[in-house]
Amino acid sequence: MKAATITSEAVRDLDLDLAERHRVGDVQAFDEVYARYEGMVYNLALRLSGDRDEAADLTQETFLRIYRHLGSFRGRSALKTWIFRIALNHCRDRLSRFRPPMQSIAEETEDEPFSVRLTDPGRDPEELAVAADESRRVSRCLAHVPHAFREAVILRDLEGLSYEEIAEVLGVRMGTVRSRIARGREQLRTLLEGGT
């Protein structure tokens, strides 16, 4: 338990150091934040929007906000949850204003299959194609899960956040997180078994 405490304190110190360096004009500080969290923010935006181009735009816009506000980060939460909160709020805001969410990873044309974007050199083309099919199917089903449950499932199963971190990102109680993840998974299970 003590080791976990030391680790979280070390992470907090690193987070605060990055914010301070950014505050005083060290450009490398933001590059480090970007390199560390770009993939996570992009994947979150991709699953919430269902569109790669839109996810790329959302990622850029999220990091623009992070750039503007990183100097005011005070470490009341971990930098990771602070960034996810900014990303999630931006995705919600943009997607609710401009179009209904989740239209289309699953609906992409066959001449540009999802597999060409997969980055796993250890797998052969057949395995990648199967994985791409499965990924499309999960995306299609996730799109039918109510957004509150979907967000919780994505933050847990895709981003690997703890329930406590998810509660911080979503601004809800731990019991609500538990409930949303369970209901989201149950609905997704029904959809997957139903062959949607």
Next chain:
Amino acid sequence: MNLHVSSEILSAYLDGESRPAETRKLEAHLASCTSCRGRLDALRGVARAVERSAVRAAPPAWLATR
């Protein structure tokens, strides 16, 4: 525990987020209930499917070299 376990407890257990008392009761129940073991396996499958579905979706190269 004679009744079946709620999805919420099964799901939290899967994530290592169930409370100690829940965990003890659940594990005792799972030892004798094939139905709940099956539901736990199904939830585990869903979680893994989501995990596998996206971790390899890399951002476009232009985004990384902005």
